[in-house]
Amino acid sequence: MSLQYIPTINLILNGFQRTGLSQGQAYQKEQLFSALDKLTGSLYDRDVAQQLFEQCQPNQRGQVQLEDFAQVIIEADKVLKKKINQTEQQMQQYREELRECQQLAQELQYNQKLNPQGVDRDSQLIIVIKQAHNIQYSDYQYSFVIIALDGAEVQTQMSTGDKYNPTFNQQLNFQIQTGSEEILIKLFVQDRNQRRILIGQSHLDLGEMHDQQVHSQQLQLVNERQQQLQTYLQIESQWIHNKLKYHQEMILKYEQTIQQSQIDIDDYQRDLLTIQQPFLENNLRNNLQQSLKQPQNNSLPQQNQAFLYQQQQNFTPQQKPYQMQPQQQQNIQIHQPDPTVQDELSDELYYGFILYMVMLLLALFQCFARPDYLDIILAMLYMIIVCRDCLESTYIKIVGALTILSVIYDIVWISIYKNWWSGTDKTLPTWGEAGDPIVRMTLVFCVFNIILKTALCYILFHYYKESQQNKIIVFKFWQFEFQVGAHKQNLFTLQGLLL
Numbered sequence: 001m002s003l004q005y006i007p008t009i010n011l012i013l014n015g016f017q018r019t020g021l022s023q024g025q026a027y028q029k030e031q032l033f034s035a036l037d038k039l040t041g042s043l044y045d046r047d048v049a050q051q052l053f054e055q056c057q058p059n060q061r062g063q064v065q066l067e068d069f070a071q072v073i074i075e076a077d078k079v080l081k082k083k084i085n086q087t088e089q090q091m092q093q094y095r096e097e098l099r100e101c102q103q104l105a106q107e108l109q110y111n112q113k114l115n116p117q118g119v120d121r122d123s124q125l126i127i128v129i130k131q132a133h134n135i136q137y138s139d140y141q142y143s144f145v146i147i148a149l150d151g152a153e154v155q156t157q158m159s160t161g162d163k164y165n166p167t168f169n170q171q172l173n174f175q176i177q178t179g180s181e182e183i184l185i186k187l188f189v190q191d192r193n194q195r196r197i198l199i200g201q202s203h204l205d206l207g208e209m210h211d212q213q214v215h216s217q218q219l220q221l222v223n224e225r226q227q228q229l230q231t232y233l234q235i236e237s238q239w240i241h242n243k244l245k246y247h248q249e250m251i252l253k254y255e256q257t258i259q260q261s262q263i264d265i266d267d268y269q270r271d272l273l274t275i276q277q278p279f280l281e282n283n284l285r286n287n288l289q290q291s292l293k294q295p296q297n298n299s300l301p302q303q304n305q306a307f308l309y310q311q312q313q314n315f316t317p318q319q320k321p322y323q324m325q326p327q328q329q330q331n332i333q334i335h336q337p338d339p340t341v342q343d344e345l346s347d348e349l350y351y352g353f354i355l356y357m358v359m360l361l362l363a364l365f366q367c368f369a370r371p372d373y374l375d376i377i378l379a380m381l382y383m384i385i386v387c388r389d390c391l392e393s394t395y396i397k398i399v400g401a402l403t404i405l406s407v408i409y410d411i412v413w414i415s416i417y418k419n420w421w422s423g424t425d426k427t428l429p430t431w432g433e434a435g436d437p438i439v440r441m442t443l444v445f446c447v448f449n450i451i452l453k454t455a456l457c458y459i460l461f462h463y464y465k466e467s468q469q470n471k472i473i474v475f476k477f478w479q480f481e482f483q484v485g486a487h488k489q490n491l492f493t494l495q496g497l498l499l
Helices: 009-017 029-040 046-054 066-111 243-279 282-292 347-366 373-387 393-416 432-467
Strands: 124-133 142-149 152-155 167-175 183-190 196-204 215-222 228-240 473-477 480-484
Touching: 009 029, 009 066, 009 243, 029 046, 029 243, 046 066, 046 243, 066 243, 124 142, 124 183, 142 167, 183 228, 196 228, 347 373, 347 432, 373 393, 393 432
Parallel strands: none
Antiparallel strands: 124 167, 124 228, 142 152, 142 183, 183 196, 196 215, 215 228, 473 480
């Protein structure tokens, strides 16, 4: 019923006039909300009303023209109807693909053939070469990628676009027999004399793709001397080694997507009814009030997120889950977020920053009584991890080793001055007896620093595991933001020297 009802500007303005508002006049937010309450006969949904009001352009007094507010209601009605129609179409498509996936899974239950390694006899590895970044070579015309699978090589087309950050966007398929195959991805350039020059290479581990999901990776290349370069390859990869299990997982994803789509449609319809209700005839309004009183699905937090008008006429439907095409079609469409999208901030990165800053403050105070420069250097090295993107495994190993050395140094220092606390000799070469309170505070802070550095060793272990994954973390602190994990520089190697 609400989809067939089309409100007009005159109908809405006439409704507001019945509450005492006049055309051509501007009103405060509270006056418009009160008019909606009167037209509805009850308290109008304030979240929806607030979103409607925010789409208007108030004057200097914060007032909105009545005609502008009515026009926003009409546009919101159109947007919500469009969202409902598009989501219904998407949900119908999901249902068709779900039936197809169920049919394939049923066939595979009887026809699946596994080799002795437990891998489908026709399992496929799909690799999409997206782009290369920061090729540090100048005298060449084109670049290309070669993928070697146990010695058999397949070459991509020549690159396009930026010479030093070329784009490939090419998909290559490979038959996998055991899952232990060696995969080597090489980046070459070609000069004017048709001579091929190897820029760098990287290994691809099939063991990381046993989940059969699409993996977006940034591979850091190494040269022939196994030295890390500042050149990266951006790829997407997926290994389907068990089609039956894959289709069973896809069935669950489609069912969840259909359920979420239905929840979205219910929210859109509820907000559409809320918008239309004040301007309907009495009998229709009573029916709508009954429908609005029906209990909602409480499986998700109710925050009126269905209606987010914001003048967006182009509604983007929910992203379709990844679907594997039938076996005879080799190209597999990969529906995965772009790898340049950053991950969320990890708790270890944030709390590590706080702990290192506390350690730095304590170390600065201890410098009044002892040369605690190692702790200051450690705090600086940690800041370099965040500020200059040194989330690199070897670098973190060195920082961890220095942290353990610092703990040993603190324990030795405390063992030397342990008798100071209750002893009679309070003289120092520099401070004399006046240095007694400073040394006492230094002993206390030194114990605190040992506790802090013990916790930091645990956090550095998490950093080490994060550094072995190809993803970008956004570190936010106050008004500052840093991307960590993009370049993975190493201050202690020649190839990764910070510039």
